[in-house]
Amino acid sequence: MENRKILKFLESSPTIQELRSFAKSLGLKLRRTMKKRDLVKILKEKAREIEHKNNITYREVPSSGTALKKHEEKHEIRSKPEAYDLPDGYKKDKIVLLPINPKWVYAYWDFSAKTKKKIEKFELKLRLHDVTNVIFDGNNANLTKEASISLDPGNWFFEVDFAGANYVVEIGYYEKGFQRIMISNVISTPRNFPKYGKHETWADLSRSKRKVTPVHVRSSFENAFIGSSRVSSIQGNPSSEEYLKILSKHLSGRLFL
Amino acid sequence: MNKGKFILMLHAHLPFINHPDFPQFMEERWLFEGITETYIPLLKVFERLEKDGINFKLAMSITPPLMEMFANKDLKRKYEGYMNKLIELADKEVERTKNENALKHKMAKYYREDYGNILEYFNAVDGDLTKAFAYFQSKGNLQIITCNATHGFLPLMMHIPQNVNAQIEVGVNAYEKHVGQKPDGIWLAECGYEPGLDKYLKRHGLSFFFVDSHGLWFGDPAPAYGVYRPVMTEEGVFVFARDPESSQQIWSADVGYPGDSRYREFYRDIGFDREEDYIKPYIDGSGERCNTGIKYHKITSKENDLNSKDLYDIDEAHEAVKEHARDFINKKRDQVTKLLKEFDGVSPVITAPFDAELFGHWWYEGPLFIEQMFREMNEAEELNPYTPREVIDTIDSVQIVTPASSTWGANGYNEVWLNGSNEWIYRHLDNAAENMINLASKHYQAKGLQERVLNQMARELLLAQSSDWAFIMTTGTTVEYAVNKTKTHLNRFRELKKELENDNIDENKLKTLEWIDSIFDDIDFRVYAKEI
Numbered sequence: 001m002e003n004r005k006i007l008k009f010l011e012s013s014p015t016i017q018e019l020r021s022f023a024k025s026l027g028l029k030l031r032r033t034m035k036k037r038d039l040v041k042i043l044k045e046k047a048r049e050i051e052h053k054n055n056i057t058y059r060e061v062p063s064s065g066t067a068l069k070k071h072e073e074k075h076e077i078r079s080k081p082e083a084y085d086l087p088d089g090y091k092k093d094k095i096v097l098l099p100i101n102p103k104w105v106y107a108y109w110d111f112s113a114k115t116k117k118k119i120e121k122f123e124l125k126l127r128l129h130d131v132t133n134v135i136f137d138g139n140n141a142n143l144t145k146e147a148s149i150s151l152d153p154g155n156w157f158f159e160v161d162f163a164g165a166n167y168v169v170e171i172g173y174y175e176k177g178f179q180r181i182m183i184s185n186v187i188s189t190p191r192n193f194p195k196y197g198k199h200e201t202w203a204d205l206s207r208s209k210r211k212v213t214p215v216h217v218r219s220s221f222e223n224a225f226i227g228s229s230r231v232s233s234i235q236g237n238p239s240s241e242e243y244l245k246i247l248s249k250h251l252s253g254r255l256f257l
Numbered sequence: 258m259n260k261g262k263f264i265l266m267l268h269a270h271l272p273f274i275n276h277p278d279f280p281q282f283m284e285e286r287w288l289f290e291g292i293t294e295t296y297i298p299l300l301k302v303f304e305r306l307e308k309d310g311i312n313f314k315l316a317m318s319i320t321p322p323l324m325e326m327f328a329n330k331d332l333k334r335k336y337e338g339y340m341n342k343l344i345e346l347a348d349k350e351v352e353r354t355k356n357e358n359a360l361k362h363k364m365a366k367y368y369r370e371d372y373g374n375i376l377e378y379f380n381a382v383d384g385d386l387t388k389a390f391a392y393f394q395s396k397g398n399l400q401i402i403t404c405n406a407t408h409g410f411l412p413l414m415m416h417i418p419q420n421v422n423a424q425i426e427v428g429v430n431a432y433e434k435h436v437g438q439k440p441d442g443i444w445l446a447e448c449g450y451e452p453g454l455d456k457y458l459k460r461h462g463l464s465f466f467f468v469d470s471h472g473l474w475f476g477d478p479a480p481a482y483g484v485y486r487p488v489m490t491e492e493g494v495f496v497f498a499r500d501p502e503s504s505q506q507i508w509s510a511d512v513g514y515p516g517d518s519r520y521r522e523f524y525r526d527i528g529f530d531r532e533e534d535y536i537k538p539y540i541d542g543s544g545e546r547c548n549t550g551i552k553y554h555k556i557t558s559k560e561n562d563l564n565s566k567d568l569y570d571i572d573e574a575h576e577a578v579k580e581h582a583r584d585f586i587n588k589k590r591d592q593v594t595k596l597l598k599e600f601d602g603v604s605p606v607i608t609a610p611f612d613a614e615l616f617g618h619w620w621y622e623g624p625l626f627i628e629q630m631f632r633e634m635n636e637a638e639e640l641n642p643y644t645p646r647e648v649i650d651t652i653d654s655v656q657i658v659t660p661a662s663s664t665w666g667a668n669g670y671n672e673v674w675l676n677g678s679n680e681w682i683y684r685h686l687d688n689a690a691e692n693m694i695n696l697a698s699k700h701y702q703a704k705g706l707q708e709r710v711l712n713q714m715a716r717e718l719l720l721a722q723s724s725d726w727a728f729i730m731t732t733g734t735t736v737e738y739a740v741n742k743t744k745t746h747l748n749r750f751r752e753l754k755k756e757l758e759n760d761n762i763d764e765n766k767l768k769t770l771e772w773i774d775s776i777f778d779d780i781d782f783r784v785y786a787k788e789i
Contacts, residue, residue, distance in 0.1 A: 048737055077766060079276040079773040081741035084748040090688045098413050098683065099662065101670035108684045155680055164475075185416040188452075190662035190670050192471070197478035201657040203489055210657070216481055234668045239677035247676065248732050250667035 003050040006043055019043070031088075033150060037241070049083055089153030095171055097184040100238050102163030102192040107184065108155040109171060116151055119181060122173035124149050128158045131186065132165040138180065157239040164191035259604040261593030261640035262648055264497065265315040265627070266467060268444050269296065269613035270408055272725040272742075273322035273776045277331040281339075283541045284738055286548075288326050289339045293550060295617035296386055297375050298624040303393050306631055313398055313631040314642035317390065317613065318444035320404040321431035322723070324387050325776050328435065333384040340376040343550065346539045347372055350527070350551060360568040361553045367571055368551055387435045394436075400644035403432035403440035403463075407776070409722035410674045412451045412662060413683065418789040420690045420722075421457055426784050427719065427777060429461045434779065441646055442466060446724050447674070448499070448610070448665035452477075455490040465495035465645050467610055468660045471669055473498040475661035485596055485605040487648060488658040495649055496660055502592060503609035506585055514581040515620035518556050519573050522566050523619060525554040552621075578622050582629030590639040606648055607640070610665075679730040682743050689718050689750050696754070697785035706762045711782035713767060714753045716774050721746035749774070 009022055019039040023030055028042055089110040098106045107126065111119075126149045129141035147156060149171070160167060170183040202211045234250070236243045271291055276282035306313045319327075326332050347369040354362040382389045393399035405411060406427035414420045425443070432440040442465040443458060450468045458466060470484050473496070480488050484498035507513055528540050528549040540547050554566035555574070561567075589607065596605035616623030634642055666673035675683070693714060703711055721743055729739035749770060756762045771778075 077769055079278050080282075081738065081745035082748075083737075083741050084744045086685050086744060086747060089684070092688075096416060096683070096687060098416075098671075098675060100672050100675050101668060104672070106675055106680060108680070110684065153684070155684075157677075157680075187416075188662070191475040191477075194475055194479040195477050200478060200481060202654050203493075203657055204654050206653055211654075215478065234672075238672045238675070239680070241677065243672075244676060244678055244731065244733070247667050247672065251673065251728075251732055 003047040006047040006050075010040060010043060010047075031152065033152060033154075045083070093182050095169060095182050095184040097167060097169045097187050099187045099189055100157070102190050103159060103235075104238050105158050105160055105167055105169075105187065105189065106155065106238075107158065107169045108153075109149075109182075110153040111151060115181060119173065120151060122175065124151065124171060124173055124181075125178070126156055126169065126171055127178070128160070128167060128169045130160070130162065130165055131168050132162070134166075136168060136186075138178070157237060159237070160189055163189050163193065164195075165189050259597060259602050260638075261589070261596065262604055262606045262643045262651075263589060263634065263640050264606065264608045264643055264645055264648065265630075266444070266497075266608060266610035266645075267299075267315065267317045267613035267616070268320075268404075268610060269317055269323055270320040270404065270446075271323055271326065271614075272723045273325060273407065273720060273774075275326070275329060275332060275773060275775060277772060281335070281542050283543070283545065283547065284735075285332065285335060286339070286541075288332060289336050290548070290550065290618060291614055292336060292379070292386065293340070293343075293372070293375055294621070295614050295624070297378050298617045299613070299627070300386070300389050300393075301378065302624045302628040303398065306628060307393075307396065307398070309632075311631050311635045312642065313635075314400075314644050314647065315398070316400045316402060316442070316645050318402045318404045319387060319390060320408055320444075320446075321406055321428050322408065322776060324431060324435040327384070327386045329775070336379065336384065337376070340372060340379070342539055344369065344372050344376065346549060347551065349535075358568060360570055364553055364569060364571060365551070391436055397644075400441065400646055401432075401436060402442040402444055402645075403428045404444045405446050406431065407719040407723045408446040408725060409719070410447055410449055410671075410724040410727065411445060411454060412449045412664065412671055413675060414690075414722075415451050415453060417687060417690050417694070419694045419785050419787065421454070422460075422787060422789050423715070423719070423784045424722070425457045425461050425463075426787075427780060429463070430779075431777060444610075447728075448472075448663070449671075449724075450660050450664070451662050452659050455492040455494045458494050459492040463494065465497060465649065467497050467499065467608065469663045469665045469669060470499050470501045472496070472660040472663035473658065475663070477659040477661070480656050480658045482600060482603065482605070482656075485600070485607065486603070487606060487645075487652065487655065488660075489655045490659060491657060495645075495655070496658070497606070497608040497645060497648075498660075499610055499665070500607045502588070503585075503607060504611075506588060507609070507611065508615070514577075514585070514626065515615075515623070516556065516559070517577050517581070518558050519570075519577040520556050521552055521569050521574065521621040522554040522556050522563075523552070523621070524563055525552055525566055527551045527553070574622050575625065578625045578629055582626055582633050585626075585630055586633040586637055589634075590637055593639045604651075606643075673731050674724055674727040676731060678733075678736075679727040682727060682730075685743075685747050686718075686722060689721065689747055692750075692754060693718050693782070693785045696757070697782050700757070701783060701786055703782075706764060706767070707757065708782070709767060709771070710753050710757050710762055712780050713770050713774070714750050714757075715780050715782040715785065716776055717746045717750040717753065717770070720774055720776060721750065746774070 016036045023039055023043055091112055092110055093112045093115050095109040100106055126147045128145045130143040131141055134140055166186055166188050168184055168186045170180050172178050172180040197215055199212050200215050234246050271287050274284045350365040351369050354365045390401060394401050405424040409424045411421055429440055439462060443463045445466055448467060448469050450472055473480050473484050484500055487495045487497050489495055526548040529546050539549055553568055555569040557566045593605055663669055700711055726739040726743045730736055
C-alpha cells in the first residue's frame with residue numbers, strides 16, 4: 001500500500017531535502033517557498049487521499065433505495081466531496097487584512113500577471129501600519145512593521161502591539177522612497193479592556209427620545225469575572241501547530257466532534 | 258419587589274449535509290443523532306411541561322440549514338431507515354444483555370422503548386420538526402429566531418458587504434419560508450459580532466441578537482448594568498449578552514454539571530465495543546466504526562480511563578439531574594438577589610445561551626435537566642423565565658452601546674476560524690463571493706437555464722461559507738470531509754461559472770447539483786446584486 005509507504009517514510013524523520021525528493025517522486029506539485037512543515041502536510045494529505053481511494057469502492061455500492069433509482073440515470077456526478085485542486089491564486093491584484101484577536105492579524109495577497117511583470121526586478125515589501133486616529137497618507141502611521149515577500153500569492157500572520165487599534169497593510173518596494181503597489185482594507189483589532197466614557201446615552205422608548213447622563217457603572221463586581229475570563233487565555237502564534245493543539249482542547253459542544 | 262428575568266437560548270445547528278445518491282453516508286448521521294438525542298427529546302420536554310402547566314419560556318435559533326434538512330424528503334426517509342436499524346439493534350441488545358448484566362439489560366430495554374417512542378413521535382409529526390417547534394412558539398413558550406443563511410462566519414466577511422448582506426437576507430427568507438412569518442431576532446453564527454453588523458440586521462427588520470459577555474464588557478461604552486440588562490445599538494437593535502456564571506455552571510469541563518460521575522459516558526459506545534460481525538450492519542457501510550447511541554457506562558471519574566468505567570444506572574443519573582437543577586436555580590436566586598441590590602431594584606436579565614446539541618447528544622441527561630430547571634424555576638420567587646421579545650416589551654429605557662468584536666469561540670475572538678489550519682480557505686471564498694457579486698449584476702436579467710445556474714452558484718457559495726468547515730479543520734478530527742466539502746463547493750461554483758461564461762450549460766449536471774446541494778430552493782441570486 002502506497003499510503004503506508006508514505007507514512008513509514010515520514011516516521012523516519014527525513015530531512016527537508018529527502019522530503020522534497022520523495023514528494024517529487026510521487027508527482028506532487030512543490031513550491032520553492034515550502035517549509036518542512038508544508039512538505040510533511042502535503043505528504044500526509046497524499047497518504048490520506050490514497051487511503052480514501054482504497055475505501056471508495058466499498059462505500060459507493062449503489063443501494064436499492066427508491067429515491068436513488070429515480071435519479072440514477074441522469075446523475076453522472078456523485079455528491080461525495082472530493083479533494084479538488086484549487087488554484088494557488090487568481091491572478092488579480094488583491095490584498096486583504098483580517099482580524100484574528102487582540103494580538104494578531106492576517107493578510108493574504110495576490111498579483112495580476114501585468115503587475116508581476118512590472119515589479120519582478122524589485123524586492124517586495126509587505127508593510128503593516130498602525131493607523132489608529134490617523135488619516136493615513138502613506139507616511140504618518142503610528143507604527144510600521146515590514147516583511148520581505150516573493151511574487152507568489154502569499155499570506156502573513158502579524159503580531160500587533162495594540163488591541164482596539166486600527167491597522168492597514170500594503171505591498172510595495174523601495175525606490176526613492178516607498179512605492180506602493182496596493183493597499184488593503186482597514187481593520188480594528190478587538191478591544192480586550194473596558195472602555196469607560198464620561199457620559200452614557202439612554203433611549204426612552206415610549207417617547208423615542210435620547211438622554212445623556214453622567215456615567216454610572218453599577219456592576220463593578222463584574223471586574224472579577226472579566227479578570228478571570230477565558231478571553232485571550234491562550235497565548236502565541238495562531239499559525240503555529242502548538243497553538244492549534246491548545247486551541248482544539250478548548251473546543252467543545254459540537255455534535256460532530 | 259422586582260424579579261429577575263431568565264432567558265434560556267438554545268442554538269440548534271448542523272451544517273447542510275445531503276448525499277441522496279448514497280444509501281447511507283457517515284456524516285448524515287450527525288442529523289440523525291441530533292434528532293434522536295436532542296431535538297425530539299427537547300420537544301418531549303416541552304410537551305410534558307405544557308401538560309403539567311409549568312411556566313416555561315425560552316428562545317431557540319433553528320438555523321436555516323437545519324430547517325432545510327428537516328424538510329428534506331430524502332433525509333426524512335433515511336432517518337426512518339436509520340431508526341429502524343437502531344431499533345433492530347436495540348432488540349438484539351435486549352436479548353443479549355439478559356445474560357450479561359442486569360444494569361445493561363435495564364438500559365437496553367430503556368433504549369428499545371425510547372427509540373420506539375422517538376420514531377413514533379417523528380412519524381406523528383410527519384417528520385416536520387420545524388412545525389413541531391413552531392407549535393410551542395404559537396403557544397408563547399418558545400421564541401424561534403433565525404441565523405445567518407449557512408452559518409457563515411460574519412466577522413471575516415466584513416470587507417465584502419454584499420456577502421454579509423446575503424448571509425443575513427437569505428437567513429431571514431429561509432425562516433419565513435419554513436415558519437410562515439418574519440423572524441424577530443437572530444443568532445449570529447458563532448455568536449460572532451463586529452461593529453457595523455447591526456446595520457444589516459436593522460435593514461432586514463431584525464430587532465435583537467446575542468453577544469458573548471466580553472462583547473458588552475468591552476463595549477463602547479462599558480454598559481451601566483454589565484451583561485445583566487439588554488442594551489441597544491446606535492441602529493436601534495437590542496443586544497443580549499451571555500451570563501458567564503450560567504455558562505460556567507453548565508458548560509465548564511472542570512466544574513460543570515455534565516461532568517458528574519453518575520452521568521452517561523459519551524465515549525463508550527457499543528459501536529466500538531461489540532465484535533465486528535455483530536455490529537457491522539449498524540455502523541457505517543464502509544465498515545468504519547462509529548457511535549450507535551447505545552451506551553452502557555457512566556463517567557465514573559475523570560481518573561478512570563475508558564476501559565475501566567462503571568456501568569450506568571439511569572435512575573441514579575435522574576437523581577443527579579434533580580440535584581443539579583435545584584442547585585442551578587438556587588444559584589440563580591442568589592445571583593438575582595445580589596444583582597437587585599446592586600442595581601437599586603432594577604430587574605436583572607440573565608441570558609444563558611448554549612449549543613442545543615449539548616443537551617442530549619453530549620450531555621445525555623441534558624433535556625431532562627432543562628425540564629427540571631423549569632420545574633424548579635416555577636417554584637422560585639426570585640426569577641421567571643422569559644423570551645427575548647417579552648423582555649424587550651418590558652423595557653422603557655435602554656442604554657445605547659456599541660458591542661465590541663467578539664465570538665463565543667475558544668479565546669473569544671476569531672482564531673478558531675482563522676489559524677494555520679484553515680487560513681487557506683479565505684482567498685478562495687472571497688474570490689468566489691466577488692465573482693458572484695459581479696455576475697449577479699452582469700446577468701441581472703437572466704432567465705431560464707442561465708438563471709438556474711446563477712441560483713445554483715449562490716447555493717454553492719453559501720454552502721462553502723459554513724463556519725463548520727473551518728471549525729472542523731481546527732479540531733483536527735474528520736478534517737478530510739471538511740476540507741473536501743470546502744473544495745467541492747468551490748469547485749462546483751467554478752465549473753458553473755465557466756459554463757455560464759462559455760454559454761455551454763450542461764443541464765443534466767445542473768439538475769444533479771440542484772438535487773444534491775438543494776438548500777434554499779427559492780433563492781434568488783440577485784441578492785448579490787443589491788446596493789449596500
